[in-house]
Amino acid sequence: MDNERTEIFADYAPQQFFCELTHARGDDGGVPTLVRERLERIGVEALRMRATAAETDLIDRGITFTVYSDATAIDRILPFDCIPRVITPSEWRQIEAGAIQRVTAINAFLGDIYHEAKIVKDGIIPADLVFGNANFRPEMRDFAVSHGTYVHVCGIDIIRNEMGEFRILEDNARTPSGVSYVIENRHLMLRAFPDLTSGVKLRPVDDYGRRLRAAMTEIAPGNVGDPQVVLLSPGIYNSAYFEHVFLAREMGVPLVQGSDLVVENDRVFMRTTSGLRRVHTIYRRLNDDFLDPEVFRPESMLGVPGLIRAWRAGNVALANAVGTGVADDKAVYAYMPRIIKYYLGEEPIIQNVQTNICREAEGLAYTLDHLDELVIKPVGESGGYGITIGPRASKAELETARAALIADPEQWISQPMIALSVAPTLTEEGIGPRHLDLRPFVITGRDTWVLPGGLTRVAMKQGSLIVNSSQGGGSKDTWVLAGGY
Template sequence: MLSGRYATEGFFDEMFMADGQVRPHYRRLMERFSNLSAEEFLQKKQAVDASFLRLGITFTVYGDEEGTERIFPFDLIPRIIPDKEWRLIDEGLTQRIIALNMFLHDIYHDQRIIKEGVIPAPYILSAKHFRREFMGFNVPRDIYIHICGTDLIRDDSGRYLVLEDNGRCPSGVSYVLENRVAMKRAFPNFFEAAGVRPVDSYSSDLLQTLRHIAPGGKEDPTVVLLTPGVYNSAYFEHCFLARQMGIEIVEGRDLVVRDAKVYMRTTRGLEPVDVIYRRLDDDFLDPSVFRRDSVLGVPGLINAYRAGQVSLANSIGTGVADDKVIYYFVPKMIKFYLGQDPIIPNVDTYLASEEKDLKYILDHLPELVVKAANESGGYGMLIGPKASRSEIADFRKKIVAEPRNFIAQPTISLSRHPTLVDGVKAEGRHIDLRPFILHGDKVRIMPGGLTRVALRKGSLVVNSSQGGGSKDTWVLYGDE
């Protein structure tokens, strides 16, 4: 199915070179797949889909009544990364997470980066998720982002670029682990021969990361995962991770704060909690401090956190690093804190609040991608080349009205990957990659990540809410 008519159409293709030759690290896969008939492939695909549904590996679609659970479309052709590329990614992401954590510590303490003129103060102070009430607060072991999902893309020359950092509650890691299980079931004999690095240690690494930040270095802390509940779109993942780590999954109503200590309500009364892996945004954590209408959180939680009686992962106030205007400054942070050049560069970015950039943006809207500084999930975005005139005019008004809230980037033609279409033939589809980075006693990056694929022909949007699917991501021990 991968032979014959597959066309790279001038894009950077992960599997095929421009002349149609298979890249070395895909050769073994090619051999294996060319022995399979389209029918066998379709059967495997159906078996995998059925098992996802049976296992309930689904996400919830908001605003949909019956049958709100859908499976996240999974493509059977894996994305493969050779060792030499992975080493670059690993080093680049390690460098980045260290710089980001130094940055967060700095802006909540001395603000050297502002004082020394690297980042203008107004950008930090106006960041939507900057929590000035936590100025001077010391988080356990000075780590702010413990779990990070950084999105990488490749441009038309195959160069890896950072698209965005997700330092609040990144999700998707359970799909990485379940996709691998599904692939192993579909191609049982292939893995050993293919030299694929395993991903299964993620859960124990995560637990170790969480235990590392226990209050006062407590030996055997009680760690829990705080979920918004069964109706959250990532609930499956919350359960999956809690089960794998063997920790309790709790909802806000299961927790109570007494004398600045956090307890959970059990059949034997109240039991203390030390570390909370929270999958709830800052705003919802504590209705006595943040949003009063939040019924998901725990009144008094922040007080306990401030008193150092409970640790949170990720820490409060990390959202400032997710701001797309702050993203612009990450390469400067790396230089400032580490004295290094960034190993993985950013995508070129224009800030609408800088006069020169604004003029450029407004003159080139039909070529650019414009993004709202604090939106994610593919929302609040203009893709110039695909937008209508009225959409462009609409965005122009928004940008002029609120320049601080917008950035623009050149439209990158993301790399493509052969992807099964209509169950029988392979066509190129655009992809990205979200590796998962843990920062505890040391930085650990799972060899792999979530490869998301835009299933609609020509689409550049890979988000699951907008027609995206996923692939298993194979990081090889070697380069072939």
């Protein structure tokens, strides 16, 4: 029996990939070893039974995203893997500093391009990339946001290569989601696997709601002692609706929909049982396009007519600000190291994934020479459309990509294939390595704060690099060790 128990990691082989649990780190405080010993003691069968019970618990609690088809609504959970991902204090210091630097630079960049646009005049970034960008909002020009903060909530996708180096893959500066799972995963871990967490000093994740509420209070328009904050959601049919509920509850503010709000005399009010109540700050989980039918999509039923007028009149604060999408665009991403240098005079604390900008001669030449090793991405698209994965493409596909690159180099960037790090994950075959990433969440009002940890998304299929929940990805509890603080 004991022999059988000690075998649970016997076949575990992360190969060339960096392993987030088994790779020894000087300041890990022995926690990864402790976790492995505890998992051995539980045994794989008991682990599986408890994992199943934990997932049932998520369904019962409705910690789900909803997939709607013609007649049915299916509630899906984000699959929870019970083996935690461990981040050491020094690793966290780097992630935290890197995330703060990134968000500071993004806010400086947005402030600049919506005012003087010095960065364009100085030739650091091409004008058409900024002003010709579909997410650039002319309505934002010459409008001052409080504390210079445009991106109040930012999710930064970070991966780790074979060398164990962190790299930023993407910035999410519009309405990033996933933070509710960070907190719910921790609660689930404590509830269902107290024997794994027992005695381990972890940075807590429960402060997020308070920090978010504080930031929303800080950005409220002038001189209101106790400003009314609300969370604006598209409603129950939105796949992230659970998160909207979660955040409204954690902040202790009303969860409103567009139809609950009304603008009169350029002021925003909500309809309550006792009449109209003034609203000062809106944490909106609605895309720019849907916010105000008077300014953006006239057919939008989700928004509030006159909202942008009220905002420009300085009578209500919006988080995130309108027009932040220009900063997290793929084409602009490639310029982020230069943007950081330009505004902060610093080197990036966490590097981008090496990115070749094909509008530049050098980047194009390199890309054409190494076509079969690179991932070729169109700059304007999102969601994985139009991507050619060199190492997996046929000759004909490579030639099509080559022709497209030569015809219109400005539309393309290229990046090397990245070997994402792995962590032990409970699978049907036992415990095996699965690829993962990390999305820390960054809140900025007057100052910037990073929630310790973040959402660890894990590809549940062997060898898969796709961690998205829509593609069967799951998540893990992310432990930031408290040592050194």
